[in-house]
Amino acid sequence: MTLADLDTPSLILDRSVLDRNAAAMTGRAHALGVKLRPHLKTAKSADVAKIAVKDNFGGITVSTLKEAEYFAAAGFSDIVYAVSIVPAKLPRIASLLRSGVDLAVVTDRIDVARALGEKCVQLGVEVPVMIELDTGEHRSGLAPDSDEVVPLGALLHGSPGVSLRGVLTHAGHSYGCRSIEAVRDVAEQERAATVGAAQRLRAAGLPCPVVSVGSTPTAVHARNLEGVTELRCGVYMFGDVFQSEIHSCGRGDIAVSVLATVIGHREDLGCALIDAGALALSKDRSTGAEGLPEDVGFGLVTDADGRERIDGMRVNRVYQEHGLIGCDGAFPFHRLPIGTRVRVFPNHVCLTAAMYDAYQVIDGGDEVVATWPRINGW
Amino acid sequence: MTLADLDTPSLILDRSVLDRNAAAMTGRAHALGVKLRPHLKTAKSADVAKIAVKDNFGGITVSTLKEAEYFAAAGFSDIVYAVSIVPAKLPRIASLLRSGVDLAVVTDRIDVARALGEKCVQLGVEVPVMIELDTGEHRSGLAPDSDEVVPLGALLHGSPGVSLRGVLTHAGHSYGCRSIEAVRDVAEQERAATVGAAQRLRAAGLPCPVVSVGSTPTAVHARNLEGVTELRCGVYMFGDVFQSEIHSCGRGDIAVSVLATVIGHREDLGCALIDAGALALSKDRSTGAEGLPEDVGFGLVTDADGRERIDGMRVNRVYQEHGLIGCDGAFPFHRLPIGTRVRVFPNHVCLTAAMYDAYQVIDGGDEVVATWPRINGW
Numbered sequence: 001m002t003l004a005d006l007d008t009p010s011l012i013l014d015r016s017v018l019d020r021n022a023a024a025m026t027g028r029a030h031a032l033g034v035k036l037r038p039h040l041k042t043a044k045s046a047d048v049a050k051i052a053v054k055d056n057f058g059g060i061t062v063s064t065l066k067e068a069e070y071f072a073a074a075g076f077s078d079i080v081y082a083v084s085i086v087p088a089k090l091p092r093i094a095s096l097l098r099s100g101v102d103l104a105v106v107t108d109r110i111d112v113a114r115a116l117g118e119k120c121v122q123l124g125v126e127v128p129v130m131i132e133l134d135t136g137e138h139r140s141g142l143a144p145d146s147d148e149v150v151p152l153g154a155l156l157h158g159s160p161g162v163s164l165r166g167v168l169t170h171a172g173h174s175y176g177c178r179s180i181e182a183v184r185d186v187a188e189q190e191r192a193a194t195v196g197a198a199q200r201l202r203a204a205g206l207p208c209p210v211v212s213v214g215s216t217p218t219a220v221h222a223r224n225l226e227g228v229t230e231l232r233c234g235v236y237m238f239g240d241v242f243q244s245e246i247h248s249c250g251r252g253d254i255a256v257s258v259l260a261t262v263i264g265h266r267e268d269l270g271c272a273l274i275d276a277g278a279l280a281l282s283k284d285r286s287t288g289a290e291g292l293p294e295d296v297g298f299g300l301v302t303d304a305d306g307r308e309r310i311d312g313m314r315v316n317r318v319y320q321e322h323g324l325i326g327c328d329g330a331f332p333f334h335r336l337p338i339g340t341r342v343r344v345f346p347n348h349v350c351l352t353a354a355m356y357d358a359y360q361v362i363d364g365g366d367e368v369v370a371t372w373p374r375i376n377g378w
Numbered sequence: 379m380t381l382a383d384l385d386t387p388s389l390i391l392d393r394s395v396l397d398r399n400a401a402a403m404t405g406r407a408h409a410l411g412v413k414l415r416p417h418l419k420t421a422k423s424a425d426v427a428k429i430a431v432k433d434n435f436g437g438i439t440v441s442t443l444k445e446a447e448y449f450a451a452a453g454f455s456d457i458v459y460a461v462s463i464v465p466a467k468l469p470r471i472a473s474l475l476r477s478g479v480d481l482a483v484v485t486d487r488i489d490v491a492r493a494l495g496e497k498c499v500q501l502g503v504e505v506p507v508m509i510e511l512d513t514g515e516h517r518s519g520l521a522p523d524s525d526e527v528v529p530l531g532a533l534l535h536g537s538p539g540v541s542l543r544g545v546l547t548h549a550g551h552s553y554g555c556r557s558i559e560a561v562r563d564v565a566e567q568e569r570a571a572t573v574g575a576a577q578r579l580r581a582a583g584l585p586c587p588v589v590s591v592g593s594t595p596t597a598v599h600a601r602n603l604e605g606v607t608e609l610r611c612g613v614y615m616f617g618d619v620f621q622s623e624i625h626s627c628g629r630g631d632i633a634v635s636v637l638a639t640v641i642g643h644r645e646d647l648g649c650a651l652i653d654a655g656a657l658a659l660s661k662d663r664s665t666g667a668e669g670l671p672e673d674v675g676f677g678l679v680t681d682a683d684g685r686e687r688i689d690g691m692r693v694n695r696v697y698q699e700h701g702l703i704g705c706d707g708a709f710p711f712h713r714l715p716i717g718t719r720v721r722v723f724p725n726h727v728c729l730t731a732a733m734y735d736a737y738q739v740i741d742g743g744d745e746v747v748a749t750w751p752r753i754n755g756w
Contacts, residue, residue: 007443007470009756041698063699065385083699084641084651086717092385108642112716139700140642140651172697263462264486264518273462273518279732280756283661319550320419320728321441321461322517338490339464350698354657355732357755377735378387378658 001368003304003341006360008261009280011352012343013048013359013372014306017255018237022051025219025236029056032225037061037080039214039234042350045359046074047372052237061214061232065092070375072101080104080212082168082232084132084140087115094123104128104165108142113155113162120161128165129156130210131201135193136186137172144169144193153206166210166229167201169194174217178291180247187218195227217248240349241300242284245292256353257306257343258299259360260323262336271316271326272336274301276344278318282351296347301325304341305366311335315344379746381682381719384738386639387658389730390721391426391737391750392684395633396615400429403597403614407434410603415439415458417592417612420728423737424452425750430615439592439610443470448753450479458482458590460546460610462510462518465493472501482506482543486520491533491540498539506543507534508588509579513571514564515550522547522571531579531586544588545579547572548610552595556669558625565596573605595626618727619678620662623670634731635684635721636677637738638701640714649694649704650714652679654722656696660729674725679703682719683744689713693722 003012022038029036038052041063049060049071059078062068068079069092077100081093085105096103105127107113113129120127131152134141142148149167156164171190177183190213198208213225214232225231238256239249258280264273281298301313311332317324323344336342346352353359354376361370381390400416407414416430419441427438427449437456440446446459447470455478459471463483474481483505485491491507498505509530512519520526527545534542549568555561568591576586591603592610603609616634617627636658642651659676679691689710695702701722714720724730731737732754739748 007467007756083653086639086641086653088639088717089385109716138644138647139697139702140644143646261464261466263464266516266518268521269516275461275464278662278729279754283729284656319517324517338487339466351656351661355754376657376733378385 003259003362003366003368006259006368008259008341009276010259010360011356011358012257012259013361014255014364015361015369016364017253018048018051021237021239021253021255022054025233026055028219029231032222032231034225034228035059035230037212037230037232038237039232040067040071042234042353043237043374044353044376045372045374046071048237049074049076061234064378065089066375066378068096068103072096072099078102080130080232082106082170084108085112085116087112087119090116090119090123093127094120094125097125097127102128104130106130106132106168108132108140110148110152110155113152114159117159117161126161126163128163130165130168130212133167133169133194133197135169135171135190137170139172141169144197149197150200150204150206153201154204157206164207166208166212167194167197168212171213171215171218174215175246177217177246180221183217183221184223187222190218191222191225191228198227216243217246220248235350238349241296241345241347242286245286245294245296254345256349257345258352259304260342260344262338262340262342265333265338267333270331271324272331272333274323274325274342275321276323277321279320279355281315281318281323281344281346282348282355283318284348284351286347298323299344299346302343302345304343306343310342381637381740381744381746384637384746386637386719387654388637388738389734389736390635390637391739392633392742393739393747394742395631396426396429399615399617399631399633400432403611404433406597407609410600412603412606413437413608415590415608415610416615417610418445418449420612420731421615421752422731422754423750423752424449426615427452427454439612442756443467444753444756446474446481450474450477456480458508458610460484460548462486463490463494465490465497468494468497468501471505472498472503475503475505480506482508484508484510484546486510486518488526488530488533491530492537495537495539504539504541506541508543508546508590511545511547511572511575513547513549513568515548517550519547522575527575528578528582528584531584532582535584542585544586544590545572545575546590549591549593549596552593553624555595555624558599561595561599562601565600568596569600569603569606576605594621595624598626613728616727619674619723619725620664623664623672623674632723634727635723636730637682638720638722640716640718640720643711643716645711648709649702650709650711652701652703652720653699654701655699657698657733659693659696659701659722659724660726660733661696662726662729664725676701677722677724680721680723682721684721688720
C-alpha cells in the first residue's frame with residue numbers, strides 16, 4: 001500500500017524523521033548528563049513511545065490518566081502524570097500503583113498533599129509526589145522561592161500514603177521566545193530556579209532525588225542542565241511548523257503531516273479547497289502578529305511526497321471539513337487540479353494528531369509500512 | 379449514576395434541551411413549509427439523529443463519508459453528503475448506493491460531473507448530484523447567476539451514471555452577522571439566489587426537485603422560504619455560546635457542556651485552573667474584537683448543575699490539558715475549592731464535541747440516564 005491508496009484526510013507519520021528526532025534528543029540528554037523522560041501527550045502511541053525511550057531509561061511522562069493506563073498496559077512501568085492531581089483521581093492511580101507501575105503525580109498545594117496522603121492510606125497505596133514549580137510560565141506551580149516549598153516537601157516526606165519524589169517544572173513560556181538566545185535564557189532560568197528549590201529541600205534535610213525540567217525549546221537549546229536529573233519534552237519527536245518558526249527544529253524535521261485532496265478551485269478568489277479543515281488540522285493558528293517569521297496559518301502545503309512546499313502555500317482558513325489554501329502570488333491552479341493529493345504540515349501537531357485514531361506510517365518514501373493506533377480521551 | 383460519579387473531563391448532553399431545540403426547529407420548518415434535513419456533522423450520533431428527524435421525513439445531511447456509512451448502518455437511508463465530491467471518493471459512495479441508501483453528492487464543476495458520470499458507469503451505479511451554489515459564503519459553489527449552472531445541470535441530467543437532484547447552498551456567512559436583521563437579510567439573499575438558480579434550470583427544461591438551503595442562523599430567522607424545498611442545519615440541536623452571541627439561541631438553550639474539575643488556584647494571578655484545556659474544549663475562541671457582545675473565551679463556566687454562571691466566569695486560556703478560568707472582578711476562590719466540579723458551555727460545540735467518543739446524557743437533572751456513542755474521523 002502507498003500513500004495513493006489512503007483515503008483523505010489521513011495522518012501521516014514519517015518514521016525516518018521520527019527516528020532521527022528521537023535519536024537527536026536522546027543524544028542531547030546524554031550530552032547534558034540528564035535522563036530523558038519523553039512526554040507522550042503528543043504521540044499517545046505505544047509504537048512511538050518505544051522509539052522515544054530507545055537508549056534511555058524507559059521512564060515516560062503523560063498528561064491524562066487514560067494515557068497512564070494505556071502506556072502501563074503496553075509495558076511502561078515508570079510514569080509521571082504531570083498535571084495537577086486532585087484526590088478524586090486517586091482510585092485510578094491506586095489501581096496502577098497496585099499493578100506495579102511507579103506512577104508519580106504532581107502538586108503545588110499543601111492541602112492537596114494532605115488529602116492525597118489520607119486518601120492513599122484508605123486505598124492502601126503510597127504515591128510518589130513531585131512538587132510543581134512555576135519558573136515563569138504562570139500556569140501551575142509554586143514560585144521556586146516560595147515559603148511553601150519546604151513545608152510542602154516536609155509534609156510529603158513525613159506523611160503516610162505519600163512520598164517526596166522531587167521537583168518538577170515546565171518552561172512553557174519558552175514558546176513565547178522569538179530568538180534562540182531568549183530560549184537559552186529561559187532554559188537557564190528554568191534550570192537555576194528548579195535546582196535552587198531542590199537545594200532548599202535538601203538543606204532542610206529532605207530528599208529530592210528527582211529534579212525534572214522540560215519543554216522542547218529549552219531542551220533543544222539549554223546551555224547546560226547542571227543539577228537537573230531528568231528532561232521531559234515531547235513535541236520534539238514530531239516537530240511542527242510552529243516549532244520550526246521558533247527554531248526548535250527545521251522545516252525538514254517535521255515527522256507528522258496530513259494527507260489531503262484538492263476538492264475545489266476558486267479561480268475568482270485565487271484560492272483552492274482541500275478536504276482537511278478544522279477537524280482534520282485542528283484550529284490552532286500562528287500568525288505573523290505573534291512576532292513569528294511567517295504567518296503559517298493552520299499549516300504549510302507541500303506536494304504529496306511531502307518534500308517541496310508549493311509556492312509558499314498555506315492553509316489560510318478552515319471550516320469543519322474544508323480547508324482554504326492560498327499563497328502570496330498567483331495561485332497555481334494548473335499544478336493542483338481537482339483530485340490532486342497534497343500534504344499539510346500542521347502548525348501545532350499536538351492538537352492535529354489528537355483528531356485521529358491512527359498514524360499511517362511511512363519510512364521516507366511513499367509506501368505505507370504500518371498503521372500505528374493512537375489513543376484520545378481521558 | 380449521577381454527574382458526581384463521572385470522571386472529568388466528560389461531555390454532557392442534556393436531552394431535555396436537545397428535545398426542545400429539535401422540536402422548535404421541526405416546528406419552524408413546518409411553519410415555513412419546508413422539509414427539515416438535519417445536518418449531523420455536529421452530533422455524529424445515531425441517538426441524537428433519531429431525535430432530530432422525529433416528526434420530519436427522515437432525511438439527513440453529513441459532512442464525511444464515515445458519517446454517511448455510520449448513519450446508513452443505523453438505518454438512515456436518505457442522505458446528502460454536503461462536501462464537494464471528488465471522483466476518488468466514489469467507491470465508498472457506490473457501496474452505500476448498492477446497499478439501497480439514497481446518497482446524494484454535491485459539486486460545482488462540469489469536469490467533476492463528467493468524471494463522476496464516467497466512474498459511476500464503471501462502478502455500475504447512478505449517483506444523484508446537487509449543484510452547489512455560493513450565495514455569499516465564498517467557500518465552495520458556483521455563483522447562482524453563473525453561466526455554468528445550466529450547462530452543469532444539463533450535463534448531470536443527460537449523462538449516464540449521474541442524475542440532477544437539485545441545487546444546494548450553505549449561507550455560512552450568516553455567522554458573520556451581528557444583528558437579527560442582518561441574518562434575515564442573509565437568509566433572504568440565500569433563498570432568493572438559490573430559488574433563482576432552480577428557476578433557471580427549470581426554464582431550460584431541466585428537473586430541479588430539491589432546493590436546499592441551510593445554516594442555523596438563517597434557519598432560525600428567515601422571514602420566509604418560498605420556493606425552497608428543504609432546510610439543512612445542525613448546530614441548532616445543541617447550540618453553543620457563539621450561537622447565543624449571534625442570537626441563534628438563548629444561553630439556556632445550550633444542550634452540550636463539559637464537566638470539569640478545579641485542579642489549581644492562582645491567588646497571585648486571580649485565576650484558577652480546571653482539567654479541561656485545548657483537547658477537552660477545542661481551540662475555537664470568540665472575542666469581543668469580532669463585534670460580539672462579550673469575549674466568551676473558550677467557554678462560559680457555571681456551577682456543576684449547569685444552571686448558574688459563576689460571576690461572569692469564562693475560560694480565558696487553554697493549554698493541552700489545563701484551562702485557565704477567570705472573571706472580570708475578584709476571583710471567588712472560596713466558592714471553588716480544589717476538587718469542585720464546574721460545567722463549561724463551549725464557544726463552538728462542533729469542535730468541542732469532536733474531542734469525545736460519547737455523550738453522557740442527563741435529562742434536566744444530575745442523573746446520567748444514558749451514554750450515547752458518537753463517531754469521529756473520516
